[in-house]
Amino acid sequence: MKIVTVLGARPQFIKACMLSRLLQDDDTINEIIVHTGQHYDKNMSDVFFTQLQLPAPDYNLGAGSGSHGKQTAAMMIHLEEVINTEKPDIVLVYGDTNSTLAGSLAAAKLHVPVAHVEAGLRSFNKRMPEEINRVVTDHLSSILFAPSQAAVDHLAREGIRDGVYQTGDIMYDAVLHYKEKAFHQSDIFERLQIEAKDYYLATVHRAENTDEPNRLQNILKAFQHLDKKVVFPLHPRTKRALEKGNEGTHSNILFIEPLNYLDMLVMESQAKMILTDSGGIQKEAYMLRTPCITLRKETEWEETVREKWNTLLDPADPAEWSKAVANIKVPSSYTPLFGDGNTAGQIYRIVNNLPFTTS
Amino acid sequence: MKIVTVLGARPQFIKACMLSRLLQDDDTINEIIVHTGQHYDKNMSDVFFTQLQLPAPDYNLGAGSGSHGKQTAAMMIHLEEVINTEKPDIVLVYGDTNSTLAGSLAAAKLHVPVAHVEAGLRSFNKRMPEEINRVVTDHLSSILFAPSQAAVDHLAREGIRDGVYQTGDIMYDAVLHYKEKAFHQSDIFERLQIEAKDYYLATVHRAENTDEPNRLQNILKAFQHLDKKVVFPLHPRTKRALEKGNEGTHSNILFIEPLNYLDMLVMESQAKMILTDSGGIQKEAYMLRTPCITLRKETEWEETVREKWNTLLDPADPAEWSKAVANIKVPSSYTPLFGDGNTAGQIYRIVNNLPFTTS
Numbered sequence: 001m002k003i004v005t006v007l008g009a010r011p012q013f014i015k016a017c018m019l020s021r022l023l024q025d026d027d028t029i030n031e032i033i034v035h036t037g038q039h040y041d042k043n044m045s046d047v048f049f050t051q052l053q054l055p056a057p058d059y060n061l062g063a064g065s066g067s068h069g070k071q072t073a074a075m076m077i078h079l080e081e082v083i084n085t086e087k088p089d090i091v092l093v094y095g096d097t098n099s100t101l102a103g104s105l106a107a108a109k110l111h112v113p114v115a116h117v118e119a120g121l122r123s124f125n126k127r128m129p130e131e132i133n134r135v136v137t138d139h140l141s142s143i144l145f146a147p148s149q150a151a152v153d154h155l156a157r158e159g160i161r162d163g164v165y166q167t168g169d170i171m172y173d174a175v176l177h178y179k180e181k182a183f184h185q186s187d188i189f190e191r192l193q194i195e196a197k198d199y200y201l202a203t204v205h206r207a208e209n210t211d212e213p214n215r216l217q218n219i220l221k222a223f224q225h226l227d228k229k230v231v232f233p234l235h236p237r238t239k240r241a242l243e244k245g246n247e248g249t250h251s252n253i254l255f256i257e258p259l260n261y262l263d264m265l266v267m268e269s270q271a272k273m274i275l276t277d278s279g280g281i282q283k284e285a286y287m288l289r290t291p292c293i294t295l296r297k298e299t300e301w302e303e304t305v306r307e308k309w310n311t312l313l314d315p316a317d318p319a320e321w322s323k324a325v326a327n328i329k330v331p332s333s334y335t336p337l338f339g340d341g342n343t344a345g346q347i348y349r350i351v352n353n354l355p356f357t358t359s
Numbered sequence: 360m361k362i363v364t365v366l367g368a369r370p371q372f373i374k375a376c377m378l379s380r381l382l383q384d385d386d387t388i389n390e391i392i393v394h395t396g397q398h399y400d401k402n403m404s405d406v407f408f409t410q411l412q413l414p415a416p417d418y419n420l421g422a423g424s425g426s427h428g429k430q431t432a433a434m435m436i437h438l439e440e441v442i443n444t445e446k447p448d449i450v451l452v453y454g455d456t457n458s459t460l461a462g463s464l465a466a467a468k469l470h471v472p473v474a475h476v477e478a479g480l481r482s483f484n485k486r487m488p489e490e491i492n493r494v495v496t497d498h499l500s501s502i503l504f505a506p507s508q509a510a511v512d513h514l515a516r517e518g519i520r521d522g523v524y525q526t527g528d529i530m531y532d533a534v535l536h537y538k539e540k541a542f543h544q545s546d547i548f549e550r551l552q553i554e555a556k557d558y559y560l561a562t563v564h565r566a567e568n569t570d571e572p573n574r575l576q577n578i579l580k581a582f583q584h585l586d587k588k589v590v591f592p593l594h595p596r597t598k599r600a601l602e603k604g605n606e607g608t609h610s611n612i613l614f615i616e617p618l619n620y621l622d623m624l625v626m627e628s629q630a631k632m633i634l635t636d637s638g639g640i641q642k643e644a645y646m647l648r649t650p651c652i653t654l655r656k657e658t659e660w661e662e663t664v665r666e667k668w669n670t671l672l673d674p675a676d677p678a679e680w681s682k683a684v685a686n687i688k689v690p691s692s693y694t695p696l697f698g699d700g701n702t703a704g705q706i707y708r709i710v711n712n713l714p715f716t717t718s
């Protein structure tokens with residue numbers, strides 16, 4: 001069986017690593033990895049390939065820049081060529097980026113079945129580009145790997161019932177696999193001169209927060225007034241936004257470059273609390289039992305809010321902040337939400353049993 | 360209010376004409392017409408603008424050629440620029456072509472509400488590029504004009520309930536408006552040297568029929584054996600396919616260029632029967648009470664089959680043909696299925712009452 005895997009953005013490298021390992025180890029499966037180039041900075045891309053032992057991409061499309069339309073268009077054109085050349089049995093896409101959308105559109109139009117890992121997520125906010133990418137990809141997919149019952153339910157409500165498999169969350173596999181290793185290898189505490197439980201970890205990169213200067217400034221203002229230092233690895237988009245204009249004092253904020261995955265796991269698990277608008281980091285906070293504040297009005301990961309480990313906070317309203325942060329309690333109960341840590345294995349078996357010709 | 364209308368293919372010019380007239384007559388509405396260039400032959404495009412008095416496009420994108428991916432990509436890039444320049448309150452798209460998909464994707468990503476005319480149609484066959492375009496567009500639209508109860512039901516089954524309006528079918532407006540005129544103006548019978556009820560009218564252009572040489576040859580073979588002459592206006596895609604290879608005798612087939620709309624209405628209404636894989640022509644056959652055979656395994660217009668005016672015939676199976684055609688009876692009953700002929704008026708009123716700023 002031949003699989004074309006489409007990757008492009010940081011969270012996709014992390015989602016792909018555990019499954020790609022299984023696919024590459026199987027001699028009957030030929031996995032072709034395509035990197036769209038959506039993320040191309042060394043510390044947003046290369047470092048993950050090395051650290052997570054992802055095989056080097058067979059194709060590098062270099063379609064990383066431009067508006068949503070331009071980026072997606074460039075990816076589609078190149079992906080169509082790759083699919084026509086490779087003639088895979090399935091195209092495998094992850095998550096909700098423009099690379100996911102371009103991969104699923106190109107494949108579906110060429111009649112190649114699309115398999116979507118992390119299917120069924122919904123924020124119900126169509127102003128998020130990610131929500132558009134998800135919804136479209138799910139409706140173009142024939143094989144849908146849903147991380148949770150909620151995801152399965154969302155799909156069912158949109159009439160998608162065939163080809164849906166509830167497999168747990170593949171990011172949980174990676175957390176379990178890399179956590180111990182992270183603690184052994186990472187020297188991030190020394191490098192940053194910080195101590196466990198004595199800092200907040202923050203990330204911000206959703207368009208809704210970075211593209212409105214006011215919101216981003218509000219977020220920084222609130223970080224400045226928290227009772228502990230805020231370590232803030234800057235996503236390239238956020239960095240660009242801050243370079244455009246950035247007033248006020250930020251003596252309480254430690255701006256750093258994006259972290260590699262092992263350093264990130266250590267930082268997440270030892271933070272007093274995480275403040276983020278990232279989808280993946282909300283989940284990892286839960287998996288690592290670190291309380292989380294999500295800097296958005298809604299989330300795709302409602303379960304974590306219901307379990308009280310995650311709290312939504314509208315960044316438009318910084319007055320609420322210090323109060324909210326001070327009031328957050330570490331819940332005493334914990335329900336496993338993201339499967340058994342063998343999601344990659346389940347997906348691998350399902351893919352392996354699909355009725356395709358071996359090529 | 361400012362509206363960007365995205366058109367590109369023949370059926371979209373016909374769908375747009377009745378509504379555009381109302382929009383253009385309203386001084387408070389500024390309709391900008393964008394022609395993607397998907398259809399660019401004179402007799403697939405210009406003739407409809409002239410005959411149906413569609414205003415000349417404000418933008419001509421010239422994105423007509425290339426594979427699905429390339430075509431859609433080129434359209435997206437240009438449409439994004441147009442939307443950024445014009446800053447419309449809504450983007451209006453029609454039907455299910457690549458122009459529809461590109462328009463809705465570009466608009467949704469720029470947070471401009473998409474209004475979809477002919478929403479909710481489904482063939483449930485994802486191998487049809489049109490099915491992909493429809494499903495994606497409906498999930499990206501905030502205002503959905505569904506031609507029938509079945510379309511409303513399809514949308515509901517996919518969780519789309521907000522912003523859905525059942526308005527009837529806008530092509531029915533055009534049929535009613537142009538039918539009399541057609542009989543007065545058209546000299547198509549003289550030009551073709553044929554007589555009413557003494558010919559079959561055929562059109563074929565779906566990828567599933569044109570891209571498989573065998574299927575197309577089967578269709579021609581069956582046409583050759585029918586008991587009356589088959590008048591066959593050739594879609595450019597079908598013409599190209601036939602130029603690539605075309606064996607056998609076709610003395611019973613009258614291949615002609617695509618017809619203008621008025622000639623087409625006359626030909627449809629006076630045919631003994633219509634044989635087609637076109638969506639629009641299946642409906643027009645019903646509206647004009649001409650029995651129809653649909654050269655596909657499934658149809659989006661199930662109602663017409665249920666009412667027995669339309670019969671599905673798998674072109675893979677030419678042996679069945681002459682029997683099937685001979686057995687078709689003109690039904691004695693007729694139920695109006697496509698609204699009251701004032702769909703454009705209804706859509707106009709709904710659009711006009713949307714809560715947008717006048718610009």
Ligand SMILES: O=c1ccn([C@@H]2O[C@H](COP(=O)(O)OP(=O)(O)O)[C@@H](O)[C@H]2O)c(=O)[nH]1
Binds near residue numbers: 261264
């Ligand atoms: O500096 C960082 C920030 C995030 N991540 C990892 O990247 C993934 C989340 O990606 P991101 O927040 O960019 O995207 P999202 O999850 O919101 O789609 C998670 O596994 C994080 O642990 C990382 O390794 N270094």
Ligand SMILES: O=c1ccn([C@@H]2O[C@H](COP(=O)(O)OP(=O)(O)O)[C@@H](O)[C@H]2O)c(=O)[nH]1
Binds near residue numbers: 370617620643
């Ligand atoms: O030679 C022709 C063939 C079709 N049509 C009209 O074009 C529309 C249907 O378009 P088409 O079959 O190309 O596309 P579909 O409806 O299948 O999307 C209908 O209004 C037809 O009357 C036309 O005017 N001349």
